[in-house]
Amino acid sequence: MREIENQPWPRACLQVYTGNGKGKTTAALGLALRAAGRGLKVFIGQFMKGTYYGELTGVDLQGDLIHIEQFGSAHCIPLRDPPHQEDINLADAGMKRSLEVLTSGEYPIVILDEISVAVHFQLISESDMLDLLDARPSHVELICTGRYATPSLIDRADLVTEMRVVKHPYDAIGLGARDGIER
Ligand code: ATP
Ligand code: MG
Numbered sequence: 001m002r003e004i005e006n007q008p009w010p011r012a013c014l015q016v017y018t019g020n021g022k023g024k025t026t027a028a029l030g031l032a033l034r035a036a037g038r039g040l041k042v043f044i045g046q047f048m049k050g051t052y053y054g055e056l057t058g059v060d061l062q063g064d065l066i067h068i069e070q071f072g073s074a075h076c077i078p079l080r081d082p083p084h085q086e087d088i089n090l091a092d093a094g095m096k097r098s099l100e101v102l103t104s105g106e107y108p109i110v111i112l113d114e115i116s117v118a119v120h121f122q123l124i125s126e127s128d129m130l131d132l133l134d135a136r137p138s139h140v141e142l143i144c145t146g147r148y149a150t151p152s153l154i155d156r157a158d159l160v161t162e163m164r165v166v167k168h169p170y171d172a173i174g175l176g177a178r179d180g181i182e183r
Pocket of ligand 1: 171
């Protein structure tokens with residue numbers, strides 16, 4: 001493993017953004033923007049996402065410090081059905097890629113967006129997620145987002161924020177996801 005030179009912090013953390021309120025992915029993207037402003041490279045892997053989000057090209061507007069890849073397909077996954085093999089395969093490939101990136105020494109910050117949802121939908125086993133957490137080098141900041149963070153993820157994290165819905169326009173007026181705001 002190639003070590004990152006000039007470690008930016010005394011210690012790197014495992015961060016978790018979870019809960020039902022809006023802002024988990026947005027918080028992670030904001031962190032990436034801030035880090036880029038400090039010249040830090042950030043990798044963002046998005047589980048269960050395969051459609052276009054503004055961040056896919058938005059990150060390129062600030063240079064080449066933030067790299068983003070999607071590990072999902074374009075279709076929705078209904079929770080009531082057993083997971084499709086295609087979705088399991090994509091998530092599995094995402095886990096392999098995440099391990100590679102995490103241990104590459106290239107990125108001091110790695111964001112695994114919606115990884116908790118992928119575990120909840122049984123695309124990834126909880127033990128595979130925990131193995132990935134165990135593989136995190138102590139100098140890499142890892143940010144895991146998604147509803148339904150498991151107790152074992154929360155237990156291992158240094159920082160956990162639970163987004164709680166106070167109001168959401170979807171509930172009040174049925175306002176769906178808007179380009180540039182939610183996607
Ligand atoms: P964002 O990507 O906007 O930061 P998020 O990551 O916190 O949101 P997810 O749980 O990933 O939210 O939800 C996916 C979609 O559902 C997003 O479009 C998000 O804005 C929307 N959403 C989030 N919270 C709620 C809510 N309480 N009611 C309805 N829709 C929501
Ligand atoms: Mg999200």
